[in-house]
Amino acid sequence: IPCESCMERDNKSTGETMEFLLLGFSELLCLRVLLFPIFLIVHLVTLAGNVMIFMAVVMEPSRPPMFFFLCQLSVIGLCYTLVIVPKALLGLIVVDGSTISFIGCAAQMHLFVTLGGAECFLLVAMSYDRYVAICQPLHYVAVMSERLCLRLAVACCLGGFAVALGLTVAVFRLPFCQSHHINHFCDVPAVLHLACTQSYTPELPLLAACVLLLLLPFLLILTSYVCIAAALLHVTSSAGRGKAFFTCISHLSITLLHYGCATFMYILPKSSYSPAQDKMVSLVYTNITPLLYPLIYSLRNEEIRGVIMKMLRRKKIAQLN
Numbered sequence: 001i002p003c004e005s006c007m008e009r010d011n012k013s014t015g016e017t018m019e020f021l022l023l024g025f026s027e028l029l030c031l032r033v034l035l036f037p038i039f040l041i042v043h044l045v046t047l048a049g050n051v052m053i054f055m056a057v058v059m060e061p062s063r064p065p066m067f068f069f070l071c072q073l074s075v076i077g078l079c080y081t082l083v084i085v086p087k088a089l090l091g092l093i094v095v096d097g098s099t100i101s102f103i104g105c106a107a108q109m110h111l112f113v114t115l116g117g118a119e120c121f122l123l124v125a126m127s128y129d130r131y132v133a134i135c136q137p138l139h140y141v142a143v144m145s146e147r148l149c150l151r152l153a154v155a156c157c158l159g160g161f162a163v164a165l166g167l168t169v170a171v172f173r174l175p176f177c178q179s180h181h182i183n184h185f186c187d188v189p190a191v192l193h194l195a196c197t198q199s200y201t202p203e204l205p206l207l208a209a210c211v212l213l214l215l216l217p218f219l220l221i222l223t224s225y226v227c228i229a230a231a232l233l234h235v236t237s238s239a240g241r242g243k244a245f246f247t248c249i250s251h252l253s254i255t256l257l258h259y260g261c262a263t264f265m266y267i268l269p270k271s272s273y274s275p276a277q278d279k280m281v282s283l284v285y286t287n288i289t290p291l292l293y294p295l296i297y298s299l300r301n302e303e304i305r306g307v308i309m310k311m312l313r314r315k316k317i318a319q320l321n
Helices: 011-017 029-059 065-093 102-135 137-143 146-171 188-192 203-233 238-266 275-300 302-320
Strands: 019-022 098-101
Touching: 019 065, 019 102, 029 065, 029 275, 029 302, 065 098, 065 102, 065 146, 065 275, 065 302, 098 102, 102 137, 102 146, 102 188, 102 203, 102 238, 146 188, 146 203, 188 203, 188 238, 203 238, 238 275
Parallel strands: none
Antiparallel strands: 019 098
16 A cells, blocks of 8 residues: 655755654553663673673684684674664653664664674574584584685675665665654664555565575575484484584574574565564564574583683683782
C-alpha cells in the first residue's frame, strides 16, 4: 500500500533538511525508568566481556588461528553496541524519541550492515578453520598460517563494506513518505518501510545482499560441517568424536544465533513487515547477541578460559607488585 504525501527527494538538499525520528520505546513511558538501567548494564557488560576477550587474545604470545578470528569477532561485537546502543539509550531519556539526520541514518545503516556482513564472512572463515583442524590436522599449521588469517580477516571486512555500501546507496535513493518515524534504529527493513513505492523493485538490492551475506556464507558453513561430520564418522573413538565436536560447538552456537536473527529480520518481504516485531528482534540482535558471544566462548572453550585466567593472574600480580 503506497503511503500518502510522498515527497520526491532532492539529493542535494535532503542531507541538510531531512531527519528521521527514532521512536525507540517512547510508547512505554512507565517502563523507561526500568528499561534504561537494564539496557545500560547490558551494554556495559557487553563492552567489558568483549574487551576482556580482545585483551586476553592480544596479550597471549602464542595465538592459534581461532584466537585471531575470535579477536576480530570481539571487535565486531564492540562496534555493534557502539553503533546502535548509545542512540537507543538516548531515546529512553528523550520523551518523544531522538532524531537522526539523513546522513546520520545512512551512516548508521551502512556501519550496521558492514559489521553484520563482516561477521557472516568471518563465521565462514572460522568454519574453514575448524574443517582444516579436524579433517587435515597434520597440515593445519601450514595451511592456517598467520598470513592467510590476516588476508581472510581483511577480506571479511572489505566484503561486508562493499555489500553494505551498495545496499545503503540503493535504499537512500528512494523517495520517502513525509512520516519519517523509525521504530528502533536505521535498519534496512525499517527504512524500506517508509519508501513510497508500490512495486517490489526496491527490495531487489536487499534480496541480493541477503544472497551474498546470508545464503552463500551459510551454504559454505554447511559444506564445512558436512565434511567435518563425514570425517568424524571414520573416527573409531567416541572420546575423539566428542572432543572434535566440542571444539565446534561454540562456533555452531554463534552461527545459529546470528543467522537465526538475521534471517528473521531481512528475509521477510516488506508487505509482512511489523514494526513491533522488528523492534524486538532488533533488540535481541543488537543487545543480547553481542553479550552472548563472550559468554559462549568463555564457557565453552577451555583454551579461552585459560587465557582469560592467565591474564587476570598477571593483572593481579602486577597490582601486588
